[in-house]
Amino acid sequence: MGALMRAFDWSSSALGPPENWSVTLQTTTRLLLANSFPMLLWWGPDFVQLYNDAYIPVLGNKHPDAALGKPFRECWNEVFDVLGPLAEIPFRGGPATWMEDIPLELIRHGYQEEAHFTISYSPVPDPLAPHGIGGVLAIVHEISDKIVAERRILALRDVGTGSAEPMQAEDACDAAAKILGSYEKDVPFSLIYLLDESGKSAHLSGSAGVDDCPDLCPNSIDLRNPSAIWPLALSMQTEDIVVVDDLARRSEHLPPGPWADPIGAVTRLSPSSRRRLTNSPDF
Numbered sequence: 001m002g003a004l005m006r007a008f009d010w011s012s013s014a015l016g017p018p019e020n021w022s023v024t025l026q027t028t029t030r031l032l033l034a035n036s037f038p039m040l041l042w043w044g045p046d047f048v049q050l051y052n053d054a055y056i057p058v059l060g061n062k063h064p065d066a067a068l069g070k071p072f073r074e075c076w077n078e079v080f081d082v083l084g085p086l087a088e089i090p091f092r093g094g095p096a097t098w099m100e101d102i103p104l105e106l107i108r109h110g111y112q113e114e115a116h117f118t119i120s121y122s123p124v125p126d127p128l129a130p131h132g133i134g135g136v137l138a139i140v141h142e143i144s145d146k147i148v149a150e151r152r153i154l155a156l157r158d159v160g161t162g163s164a165e166p167m168q169a170e171d172a173c174d175a176a177a178k179i180l181g182s183y184e185k186d187v188p189f190s191l192i193y194l195l196d197e198s199g200k201s202a203h204l205s206g207s208a209g210v211d212d213c214p215d216l217c218p219n220s221i222d223l224r225n226p227s228a229i230w231p232l233a234l235s236m237q238t239e240d241i242v243v244v245d246d247l248a249r250r251s252e253h254l255p256p257g258p259w260a261d262p263i264g265a266v267t268r269l270s271p272s273s274r275r276r277l278t279n280s281p282d283f
Helices: 002-007 023-033 053-062 077-091 144-162 169-181 232-238 271-278
Strands: 039-043 048-051 097-107 112-125 133-142 190-195 201-208 220-222 242-244 266-268
Touching (some): 023 039, 023 048, 023 112, 048 053, 077 097, 077 112, 077 133, 169 190, 232 242
Antiparallel strands (some): 039 133, 190 201, 242 266
C-alpha cells in the first residue's frame, strides 16, 4: 500500500498533494501503513480513504481503483446509510464508535454477500482542521466466516435433534421444515417431498418460506413429467446433487428471502446422498 500511495495522483483528490498534507495526516498515514491489523483512515468532510495492506481483503474487487483516494460514500455506497452515521459521530466531536458484530450486505466480489464485522471508529484530532478533527480512524475485524459457520452448525444440530424422535415420515418432514424456517438466512425456503411406494410421484410433506408462492410448491410432482418445476426424477436417476439455477424462468412469484438480492438458485440433495446422511425423507 505504501507503493500504491506514493504512485497515486493525490492532486486529483480532495486531499491534494502529500507535501501539503498536515503533519497529523502524514503521521496517521504512516501509523496505519506500519500496522498489521486492518485499518482504514477517512479524512476530511468527504471521508477520503487511505488504508493498509491488512485492509485489502475487506475491499475485495474494490481495491484499489474503487477504494484508494475515493470518498467513503463512493466506495461503500451499498452500506453507507449504515456506516456513514456511525463515522459521523466521532467526526462531529462525539465519542468513538464501537460495535462487536455489525451485519452488512456488501458488494465486493461482483455479487451481494453477507458480512459481519467488529468495528471501532475513533476521531483523529488535527489542530489545522475545522472543529479540531481531521478524520476518523477505522479499525475493523471481519468475523463473517465465524458467524455464518456457527449459525449453520446450530441449524444442522436443530434439524438433527428436532426430527430424531420416533415419528411418522410426514411428521419428521413437517418438523424439519419448521426448524429450517427459523434459519431463513441460510435456507430462504425449503420444500420436502416424500416418494410414494411406486416411486412414480412425490407429495409435499413439509415446507417453509413459500406461503405466498403456491406455484413453487405443488402438492404432488409426477416424476415421469420432464417439465415438472422440480427435477426430482433427474436427482433420483443421477443420485447426485442437482442445482436449479433458473428460478426466475420457472416462477414469477419467488419468495423474497431475507436478503436484498432475490433468490436465484436452489440446491437439491439427491435421495441416495440424503439417506447416507440421516436416513430421513428426501429433499
